[in-house]
Amino acid sequence: KVYGQALMSKKGSVGESIAFTVVSHRAGNGKLTVKAHGPSAQYTITPKDIGDNKHEAQFTPWEVGQHVVEIFWGNAQIPKSPFILDVEKKMGGDPTCHATGDGLKKATAGKPAIFTLISSETGLLAKEALKVAVAGVRGHAEVILNDMNNGCYQVQYVPPTPGAYIATVTYYDRQIPGSPFKISCVPGPDASKCHVDGLHPNSLYITGNPIEFTVNSSEAGHGQLKVYIQGPHDYTPKVYLADDGKGVHSVKFDAMKPG
Secondary structure (H helix, E strand, O other): OEEOHHHHHOEEEOOOOEEEEEEOOOOOOOOEEEEEEOOOOEEOOOOEEEEOOEEEEEEOOOOOEEEEEEEEEOOEEOOOOOEEEEEEOOOOOOOOEEEEOHHHOEEEOOOOEEEEEEEOOOOOOOOOOEEEEEEEOOEEEEEEEEEOOOOEEEEEEEOOOOEEEEEEEEEOOEEOOOOOEEEEEEOOOOHHHOEEEOOOOOOOOOOOOEEEEEEEOOOOOOOOOOOOOOOHHHOOOOEEEEEOOOOEEEEEEEOOOOO
């Protein structure tokens, strides 16, 4: 079962949190997965286990339009899922602007980072009323602002080097709540600094026995390890990966064909 005013009323507002609780009592063993998307946005939702077979989840929509929330227990959706919400622009109040998104806190050197500015006004870029700067110790990051034409503005920047950065956002020449934002930028992936141990090209292996080796990426920056293995006659064995959390990855595959 799921409880939450927004899901029940099927309505929400831009910039206001959509929160709900999932109760898995008598649902058996399983894993809770929650997905949500809007007309163009994909939201990352990590449910929080609060005990007594209850889980809390929330996300903040940043665009107007129909939003879909899907809730899975195991591989199946729970009753009444997916939930359809009509998200509208927040009405009333003074003109405001606030920011949301992972790019306000973390980034990877050399890769685009994104966050969103939400305002009660449209056309702020044309008025030059909204300005963003991202600066680090070793230089500035190039910033691209995109007007979504619905009161939301997407900000994209690429930090050139790892380190600490400050994002300053001004709205009519005044800093918005939370600005300046402190951003931690980690090194980008550098495959040349990965080390492989346990593989010996001139050694003989027995068909049918698992082959194991390790990849040490602890000094290779932030990235995701992918391993592809090609055998004889286009044979592609399944690869098993395990991460110790410190940058050392265990790799195992079954060599079922000689060659």
